[in-house]
Amino acid sequence: MPLPAFPIKTRRLVLRRYAADDLDALHAVQSREDVTRYLYWGPRTREEVEKALAERIGLTALSVDGDRVxxxxxxxxxxxxxxxxxxxxxxxxxxxxxxxxxxxPDHAGHGYATEAAAELVRIAFDHLDMHRVVARLDAANTASSRLLERLGMRKEAHFVRNEYVRGRWADEAVYAMLASEWESAKTTEPFVRGLPGDA
Known part of the structure; x- marks a missing residue:
């Protein structure tokens, strides 16, 4: 399943492959408790981030179920x-x-996550011809839920205490969008703001 050519530029952002010299910047993100609060893993050491970065660099294709980039x-x-x-x-x-x-978190409040996620949804539907795009998250992560709703995704499920994550039972929320809903969704504000072009 061929991916688009990277980097891709939106209005304010560049989406690109990871490189070896991203270690310091990635560690600055993944070492924070407030970043990993709703993730399966906690704050990472520099050595753990180095392994995570090497994995990211090696993820280059979507060929079989379970692949990721x-x-x-x-x-x-x-x-x-x-x-x-x-x-x-x-x-x-x-x-x-x-x-x-x-x-x-230091870059929160500027709409960067929404702009970037909108471009990812665009890639999934317009470039990869997906029928359905989903997102799964800790239901307590209300900021992430609001982001998905801004993209026009529907909340399809709420599973109560279905996963034991880092010492606690967590609820899981599932959001989704169909290709048939995509045409109207991509005319909304987050997608318009994410269109390629000068800032």
Missing amino acids: VLAVELAETGVLVGDLTLFLVSRENRTAEIGYIFH
């Missing part, structure tokens, strides 16, 4: 890494993909 997101104006995006191939046969994102 992870993209670095940087500010187009400064080159500062502000987060990353993940695109999972859930089912090639059913043309289903899953999106994920992690962003540095």
